[in-house]
Amino acid sequence: MQDFILTAEILEKARNAIESSLIQAGVRTALLIDGAGNILSNCGRDADDIDAISLAALAAANLGATSQIAKLIGEEDFSLLFHKGKNGNIHFGRIGDELILITIFGEDVSLGLVRCRVTDLSETLLQIFEG
Amino acid sequence: MALIDLSKKEIHCKIVYYGPGRCGKTTNLLNVHSSMADNARGKMLTIETKGDRTLFFDLLPLNLGTIRGFNIRIQLYTVPGQVMYAATRKLVLKGADGLVFVADPLQVRRERNIESLEDLRTNLLEYGLKLEDMPLVIQYNKRDLVDTPIPTLTVEELEADLNSVFKVKTFEASAVTGMGVFETLREISKQTVRYVTNKHLLHETK
Numbered sequence: 001m002q003d004f005i006l007t008a009e010i011l012e013k014a015r016n017a018i019e020s021s022l023i024q025a026g027v028r029t030a031l032l033i034d035g036a037g038n039i040l041s042n043c044g045r046d047a048d049d050i051d052a053i054s055l056a057a058l059a060a061a062n063l064g065a066t067s068q069i070a071k072l073i074g075e076e077d078f079s080l081l082f083h084k085g086k087n088g089n090i091h092f093g094r095i096g097d098e099l100i101l102i103t104i105f106g107e108d109v110s111l112g113l114v115r116c117r118v119t120d121l122s123e124t125l126l127q128i129f130e131g
Numbered sequence: 132m133a134l135i136d137l138s139k140k141e142i143h144c145k146i147v148y149y150g151p152g153r154c155g156k157t158t159n160l161l162n163v164h165s166s167m168a169d170n171a172r173g174k175m176l177t178i179e180t181k182g183d184r185t186l187f188f189d190l191l192p193l194n195l196g197t198i199r200g201f202n203i204r205i206q207l208y209t210v211p212g213q214v215m216y217a218a219t220r221k222l223v224l225k226g227a228d229g230l231v232f233v234a235d236p237l238q239v240r241r242e243r244n245i246e247s248l249e250d251l252r253t254n255l256l257e258y259g260l261k262l263e264d265m266p267l268v269i270q271y272n273k274r275d276l277v278d279t280p281i282p283t284l285t286v287e288e289l290e291a292d293l294n295s296v297f298k299v300k301t302f303e304a305s306a307v308t309g310m311g312v313f314e315t316l317r318e319i320s321k322q323t324v325r326y327v328t329n330k331h332l333l334h335e336t337k
Contacts (some may be wrong), residue, residue, distance in 0.1 A: 008138035036226025038134040054176045057190045064222040
């Protein structure tokens, strides 16, 4: 496991990629975190209203827990998680081994679109962070 | 894994409170949370099972001011102490930069302390980390019980059990009353920030 050192350039590139993909698609918030629960990037119109630190810690724990569930049924890991609410939904996607992209969106955005965008974005983000 | 954000000039460190079940890890965090000013602390997050045990972890984000222009943000985590939560315990340990081992001084828990410290060492090794290389502070908690009829271990006994190899700094504490809680936190924060900055920032900025 490596330590992350975020340069302004990497962060800017990552933010631009997220903005032009997910935020353009109409999602409320997109949060990029690492497996230990550190926040790397937080964008979207609701970004300042949510408790991002708690969300990141719980999301990292959530994916950690589901990866144990995966092992119990003979899977290596699950690459995505989705929770549906009344007005809001949340999608967690693994980006490589270390990163997690959390997307929060309402009923106005379809899950299929979010899944497509997250899949495309994960390639871009991996290139940005791993060079 | 520390996170150093050069654009916001922030350093994020993760400190994990480890120890056997019911030794007072969550109580340590609760005490820190209730004693700190609002602007220096974040929201305390806790996921408990029925009966006050920690199911997954507690989290308390703190803001410790600035060093060389960098904002120092620390996240305190606790692990579930009960033996059966081995997988979650290992998960929370991921990316830890500093450790506090909270020891339970009750005589009946003597073995549990030793087991838990060994468990910590094993879990760290699985992440490729050596306990002796990491910032570590040991806290002898529940010292308020010494004057009661409840049989407790002496500091010498605890030292022999837990600190004969590492020889790290230890603190006597009572997380319920607050005694020793901040002394422990201050020391581990200092060690952790030094460890993280020496490891990454100093040679990066040279």
